[in-house]
Amino acid sequence: MFVRREVRSLSDDTLAEYAAGVGVMKKRNPADKTSWWYQAAIHGSQEAADDLYNQCKHGSWYFLAWHRMYLYYFERIVRAAVVEAGGSEDWALPYWNYAIDRNHSTLPDGFRKPDDEATNPLFVALRRPPELGIPGINEGAGLPWEKLAEAEAKALARPQFIGDTQVGGFGGGRGPAEPKLYSQTGVVELRPHNNVHNLVGKEGWMADEDAAAKDPIFWLHHANIDRIWAQWQSDGNQNPTEGAWRDEPFAFFDVDGGEDHKTPGQVLDTVTDLEYAYDVVPSAGGGGEPEEAAVPAGAAEPDPKVVAAGDGLILTGGPEDVSVPFEQRAQAEVEEASRETDPRDLYLNIEDIEAKMNPGTVYAVYVNLPKNPNQETLDAHYAGSISFFGIERTNDPRADEHPHGLRYSLEIGDLLRSLGDGERYKEEGVHVTFRPETLEAPEGMAETEALAIAEAPKEESPVQIGRVSLSVG
Amino acid sequence: MTALRATRQRPALWVEAGAVFSWLLLAVAMGEGRGDASGGSGSFWGEGPLWICTTGLTHVATAGHGGEGPTLQVAALATGAPILGLMTAAMMLPTAMPVVKHVAVNSLYWRRQRATLEFLCGYLGIWLGFTALVLLPLSAAVPATGVTLAVALTIAAAWQLTPLKWRALRACHRPSPLPAHGWRATAGAVRFGLRNGAACVASCWAMMAAVALVSSSMLVWMAAVTAIVTLEKLSQKPRQTARRVALPLVAAAIGVALATVVG
Numbered sequence: 024m025f026v027r028r029e030v031r032s033l034s035d036d037t038l039a040e041y042a043a044g045v046g047v048m049k050k051r052n053p054a055d056k057t058s059w060w061y062q063a064a065i066h067g068s069q070e071a072a073d074d075l076y077n078q079c080k081h082g083s084w085y086f087l088a089w090h091r092m093y094l095y096y097f098e099r100i101v102r103a104a105v106v107e108a109g110g111s112e113d114w115a116l117p118y119w120n121y122a123i124d125r126n127h128s129t130l131p132d133g134f135r136k137p138d139d140e141a142t143n144p145l146f147v148a149l150r151r152p153p154e155l156g157i158p159g160i161n162e163g164a165g166l167p168w169e170k171l172a173e174a175e176a177k178a179l180a181r182p183q184f185i186g187d188t189q190v191g192g193f194g195g196g197r198g199p200a201e202p203k204l205y206s207q208t209g210v211v212e213l214r215p216h217n218n219v220h221n222l223v224g225k226e227g228w229m230a231d232e233d234a235a236a237k238d239p240i241f242w243l244h245h246a247n248i249d250r251i252w253a254q255w256q257s258d259g260n261q262n263p264t265e266g267a268w269r270d271e272p273f274a275f276f277d278v279d280g281g282e283d284h285k286t287p288g289q290v291l292d293t294v295t296d297l298e299y300a301y302d303v304v305p306s307a308g309g310g311g312e313p314e315e316a317a318v319p320a321g322a323a324e325p326d327p328k329v330v331a332a333g334d335g336l337i338l339t340g341g342p343e344d345v346s347v348p349f350e351q352r353a354q355a356e357v358e359e360a361s362r363e364t365d366p367r368d369l370y371l372n373i374e375d376i377e378a379k380m381n382p383g384t385v386y387a388v389y390v391n392l393p394k395n396p397n398q399e400t401l402d403a404h405y406a407g408s409i410s411f412f413g414i415e416r417t418n419d420p421r422a423d424e425h426p427h428g429l430r431y432s433l434e435i436g437d438l439l440r441s442l443g444d445g446e447r448y449k450e451e452g453v454h455v456t457f458r459p460e461t462l463e464a465p466e467g468m469a470e471t472e473a474l475a476i477a478e479a480p481k482e483e484s485p486v487q488i489g490r491v492s493l494s495v496g
Numbered sequence: 497m498t499a500l501r502a503t504r505q506r507p508a509l510w511v512e513a514g515a516v517f518s519w520l521l522l523a524v525a526m527g528e529g530r531g532d533a534s535g536g537s538g539s540f541w542g543e544g545p546l547w548i549c550t551t552g553l554t555h556v557a558t559a560g561h562g563g564e565g566p567t568l569q570v571a572a573l574a575t576g577a578p579i580l581g582l583m584t585a586a587m588m589l590p591t592a593m594p595v596v597k598h599v600a601v602n603s604l605y606w607r608r609q610r611a612t613l614e615f616l617c618g619y620l621g622i623w624l625g626f627t628a629l630v631l632l633p634l635s636a637a638v639p640a641t642g643v644t645l646a647v648a649l650t651i652a653a654a655w656q657l658t659p660l661k662w663r664a665l666r667a668c669h670r671p672s673p674l675p676a677h678g679w680r681a682t683a684g685a686v687r688f689g690l691r692n693g694a695a696c697v698a699s700c701w702a703m704m705a706a707v708a709l710v711s712s713s714m715l716v717w718m719a720a721v722t723a724i725v726t727l728e729k730l731s732q733k734p735r736q737t738a739r740r741v742a743l744p745l746v747a748a749a750i751g752v753a754l755a756t757v758v759g
Contacts, residue, residue: 426666
């Protein structure tokens with residue numbers, strides 16, 4: 024049994040051994056299936072040189088299972104490389120839990136010191152750079168860990184894997200198994216997964232699906248996402264039972280370079296199926312036949328009703344606003360659904376998102392945000408964060424699957440209820456604001472100065488949002 | 497209440513019903529033996545619906561050159577044009593259902609049906625235009641023999657293997673923003689219909705051209721092509737499915753060619 028531990032809790036040589044193993048793999052011929060570069064290309068590559076390049080699964084219910092398998096085989100290959108470099112035979116991949124507190128939110132020292140790619144296999148120069156007074160990720164700036172902690176808690180609180188059609192469940196919608204025109208990203212994939220890719224890798228490798236797995240921190244980030252799935256399973260939640268999910272085979276290369284296959288149904292229990300556990304997660308069981316769950320993995324609910332829709336907008340890195348105007352009957356519907364007693368939820372939908380490339384920015388989305396807000400006001404009107412990791416492939420997938428337009432939905436019922444009557448909605452509609460998220464400002468920087476950085480106009484690669492709408496269901 | 501719930505869960509129910517109705521009507525119309533309208537001897541089952549239209553067109557072209565007179569032209573076109581519309585609806589509505597549902601559930605809920613109708617105007621409009629401007633003249637110009645059908649099926653099979661085909665199939669899944677209000681909402685839904693219809697034509701023009709050259713068992717051919725196009729659009733692995741579809745098309749081409757030689 025191998026135990027994956029939080030990277031900052033390590034007191035042994037695990038991280039140094041990881042560096043040594045990565046070093047060994049980087050020296051291998053890129054055509055070697057167990058080389059660093061081949062393993063990264065399985066996730067994504069600009070080239071299409073081999074059948075098993077560009078296999079990563081995003082925006083569907085395969086996301087968690089595919090990445091669990093990917094990490095499993097990678098970990099076996101690294102372990103062999105660690106042993107080859109003289110390390111321990113029970114080496115296990117650590118995970119990076121950036122959402123514990125501010126101290127844990129910075130990139131662990133081993134990945135940024137020494138800052139020389141020639142001598143430190145874990146260092147990558149192409150990570151998020153400094154921005155207007157806020158240090159870059161390699162300079163020790165922290166991720167917005169409180170938002171990430173909230174995202175993890177919200178994801179863990181979703182009882183359904185597939186979920187309803189509007190927001191998606193914990194793990195993602197049926198994706199290619201169900202003919203929808205938009206991606207069905209699971210909540211845990213949207214946040215924290217996508218956002219951390221951008222927060223760490225803006226203008227670098229981690230924000231690029233084709234390069235992300237070349238950064239050694241990629242694997243610790245995904246181990247953390249896998250830990251969250253293991254936690255969700257351990258909490259008694261039910262994975263999909265449909266054969267289209269459980270029995271879909273995926274191919275990888277094992278430690279001997281030979282091709283091997285697994286299905287999601289074969290990786291449900293990390294302990295019995297894959298011989299690893301997380302230090303903080305009790306075993307969930309579940310390797311055998313699923314028991315009847317209190318909440319089914321996916322329920323066929325009617326689609327929410329769209330009650331209002333506004334124009335699209337273009338995001339270029341600075342703050343942007345858009346109005347979602349109400350017709351009279353929409354106002355009545357929203358007013359009714361906003362009542363505490365109404366069981367329906369309200370969804371803010373950001374739709375038909377297209378871009379040639381992921382600009383690497385994470386946008387915090389606010390509803391009815393007053394002008395010149397302070398941090399307290401921002402917190403009160405915060406609906407969620409979105410980012411566009413992987414947008415390049417939504418309309419041009421490398422693998423053999425249909426394209427899917429990108430859209431995100433945020434639940435805003437509780438937010439609207441928490442706002443005062445005057446701010447809940449205006450008669451003319453809901454006002455939506457997008458503001459770029461920054462890394463944590465250094466201690467000592469004034470709040471107004473930190474907020475000004477987010478508000479500064481920028482000229483990034485544009486992201487087109489086709490429509491912003493409000494639905495009830 | 498049951499009807500209301502059904503409409504809520506299947507907002508495009510009337511389109512699904514329309515597709516089924518189109519097939520039923522087509523089967524009835526084709527089974528009635530309209531060969532009489534052409535003055536020909538065989539049952540319409542044996543002639544193909546495009547034949548009625550093309551007969552009309554041919555007679556338009558030959559009028560004044562000893563043709564059989566305007567009565568036949570009017571009769572042929574009057575019976576052929578509605579059948580043409582039915583054919584298009586019957587074959588293309590089932591393949592478009594995921595997109596139709598997308599339009600319905602993503603429009604303001606009080607204009608779901610209207611937006612769906614607007615989308616269909618664009619989508620079916622493109623197909624009707626393609627049929628009238630390309631398939632009909634093709635059907636009129638090329639004799640519907642076993643040889644021409646075998647050639648058309650071979651071309652359709654070859655098209656299945658091209659990257660252009662895969663790109664077109666991919667474009668069938670690309671959504672388009674749907675504005676909410678006023679003329680922009682109408683324009684948005686129609687534009688989406690036109691764009692999706694154009695992608696659909698680009699994806700399966702070759703199979704449809706083969707259908708246009710069928711001279712017997714038309715309903716069976718239509719059903720087979722509809723099933724294939726629907727399968728491609730719903731497939732989890734569309735490129736693989738598109739490639740595999742080439743096999744039955746080649747098999748059909750060989751079968752038709754052999755039947756022609758033996759016959």
